Amino acid sequence: MQDAALRLKSLAEQLLGTPLPVRVRAWDGSEAGPPGAPTLVVRNRRALRRLLWKPGELGLARGWAAGDLDVDGDLFEALGLIAGLIWERDEDARGVWDALRDPEARTAVRGLIKVAGPFLPPPPPREEMRRQGRLHLHTKRSDKRAVSHHYDVGNDFYELVLGPSMVYSCAYWESPESSLEDAQRDKLELVARKFGLGPGQRLLDVGCGWGSMAIHAAREHGVSVVGITLSGEQAAHARKRIAEEGLTDRIEIRVQDYRDVVDGPFDAISSIGMAEHVGSARYLEYAKSLHALLKPGGRLLNHQIARRPQADESSYAVDEFIDAYVFPDGELQPVGTTVGLLEQAGFEVRDLESIREHYALTLRRWVANLEAGWPAAVKLTSPGRARVWRLYMAASALSFERNRIGVNQILAVKTPESGASEMPLRARTWG
Numbered sequence: 001m002q003d004a005a006l007r008l009k010s011l012a013e014q015l016l017g018t019p020l021p022v023r024v025r026a027w028d029g030s031e032a033g034p035p036g037a038p039t040l041v042v043r044n045r046r047a048l049r050r051l052l053w054k055p056g057e058l059g060l061a062r063g064w065a066a067g068d069l070d071v072d073g074d075l076f077e078a079l080g081l082i083a084g085l086i087w088e089r090d091e092d093a094r095g096v097w098d099a100l101r102d103p104e105a106r107t108a109v110r111g112l113i114k115v116a117g118p119f120l121p122p123p124p125p126r127e128e129m130r131r132q133g134r135l136h137l138h139t140k141r142s143d144k145r146a147v148s149h150h151y152d153v154g155n156d157f158y159e160l161v162l163g164p165s166m167v168y169s170c171a172y173w174e175s176p177e178s179s180l181e182d183a184q185r186d187k188l189e190l191v192a193r194k195f196g197l198g199p200g201q202r203l204l205d206v207g208c209g210w211g212s213m214a215i216h217a218a219r220e221h222g223v224s225v226v227g228i229t230l231s232g233e234q235a236a237h238a239r240k241r242i243a244e245e246g247l248t249d250r251i252e253i254r255v256q257d258y259r260d261v262v263d264g265p266f267d268a269i270s271s272i273g274m275a276e277h278v279g280s281a282r283y284l285e286y287a288k289s290l291h292a293l294l295k296p297g298g299r300l301l302n303h304q305i306a307r308r309p310q311a312d313e314s315s316y317a318v319d320e321f322i323d324a325y326v327f328p329d330g331e332l333q334p335v336g337t338t339v340g341l342l343e344q345a346g347f348e349v350r351d352l353e354s355i356r357e358h359y360a361l362t363l364r365r366w367v368a369n370l371e372a373g374w375p376a377a378v379k380l381t382s383p384g385r386a387r388v389w390r391l392y393m394a395a396s397a398l399s400f401e402r403n404r405i406g407v408n409q410i411l412a413v414k415t416p417e418s419g420a421s422e423m424p425l426r427a428r429t430w431g
Contacts, residue, residue, distance in 0.1 A: 003028070003032075005025055005028075005042075008112075009033055014107065022082060023037050025041045027045065039073055040071060041070040041071065042068070045115065046063075046066075048115060050066075052109070052112060052116060052119070064387055064388070064391055065387055066122075066125045075390065075391075076394055076398065079395055080398060126382075127384040127385050154233070154380050154381055157377060157385075160376060161389065163181060164181060165184040165185065167188070167209070167212045168210075169209075169272050170358050170362050171358060172184075172190050172355065176361055180369075183358075185216070189220070191272065192221050194301055195267075195270075198221060199221070199222035199223065201221075202266045203223050203266060203267065203268045203270065204228070204270070205217075205270045206269060206290070207228070207258075207277070208228060208253065209272075211241050214242070214251045218247045218251050219247060223267075224251075225251045225252070226263070228258060228261060230255065231255070235254070261289075264292065264295070267295060267298050267299075268294075268299050269299075269300045271290070273303060275304040276327065276332060277329070277330055284344060287347065290345075291346045296414055296415075297413065297420070298414045299411060300411070303407070303409045304407065304408060304410070305359075305407045306332060306333065306334055306335040306406050307333065307405050309336065321392070325388045332405065335408050335410075339352070347413065348413045348421060352409070355407055355409065358407070359397075360401045366393050367393045367394050367397065370386070370393070
């Protein structure tokens with residue numbers, strides 16, 4: 001087919017009912033669309049079949065991971081231009097056969113089917129996690145499998161993306177010009193100050209990652225730390241770092257589920273970027289487990305991504321791309337829901353700090369690191385995995401910038417029956 005790009009552009013606009021804000025480059029080398037705009041590259045007809053069989057984010061994600069789709073130009077700009085076509089339309093995305101029953105879309109869909117060639121669904125890329133069904137959601141076994149899918153992709157790959165700090169959560173920026181390392185150090189110190197950590201105290205770090213919070217708390221504040229993770233690769237790397245720091249007498253790293261920790265009480269519990277994996281059905285159990293592990297007056301710092309509430313919460317569905325390729329079985333909930341569940345578990349919530357803009361800055365730095373080390377990233381994982389991480393981090397940065405999602409640090413206390421919380425009268429001395 002000659003001039004396939006013009007044909008694709010015309011059919012897509014007919015189907016969507018709006019002009020495409022990006023250029024299109026097809027497999028025959030033809031281009032169509034606004035001059036100077038980022039270009040959506042459709043490398044082959046298989047990309048169309050993926051989109052026809054799975055309209056919306058999952059079809060796009062499969063095409064992207066497989067290399068059937070690409071962007072020539074600034075990825076952030078391209079995602080910003082097509083955000084409305086993805087995020088705002090995805091709830092109403094229809095299967096091919098539903099679209100064929102719509103008179104306004106029938107002609108366009110038939111045209112795309114003709115262009116796409118043999119109408120068979122391509123197999124998903126190997127980077128997509130195979131589902132086990134909702135009956136197995138958030139068991140200890142399924143949580144370990146989901147965590148392994150995301151985190152056991154190579155410590156060297158994560159170091160390339162995250163930098164030497166090996167902190168995989170929102171940094172805390174003094175200014176956009178600060179270094180990523182300084183911003184991550186400031187985040188760890190912010191958490192330590194909210195706890196009021198000091199020698200002789202005992203900290204549980206739930207979802208300890210590669211050990212950064214544990215190391216900071218032990219080295220800078222003299223506390224003893226138990227760090228738990230479900231990732232064997234994370235645990236091995238954390239133990240190596242701890243040995244190099246000479247902190248093996250203060251820090252213990254375990255491959256352990258939070259539901260299996262029984263050696264409380266702790267003075268403080270940090271849960272930084274972990275609670276998103278818990279799931280709404282298990283969240284109260286999670287909160288009660290942590291509450292039981294704290295001593296009276298002990299503090300919990302829950303650092304967690306939140307989504308915006310919906311008018312009809314019963315219609316909320318997980319993001320198909322994130323669920324299949326990034327954080328399997330992860331669930332976001334509004335911050336008000338989280339606060340309510342923590343209170344229901346017995347906590348007194350004392351402080352909530354929104355740091356949404358900080359995560360956008362963090363993600364843009366991670367994307368820059370990945371792009372700068374692209375050949376090495378591909379070699380360390382796979383071309384598909386590297387493409388998935390680049391897309392998810394760039395799209396997430398835009399989501400934080402546009403207030404589609406946020407991130408909050410919630411400081412909660414296991415207040416004794418006497419009511420003495422042991423919080424300072426002016427608690428926000430941490431800045």
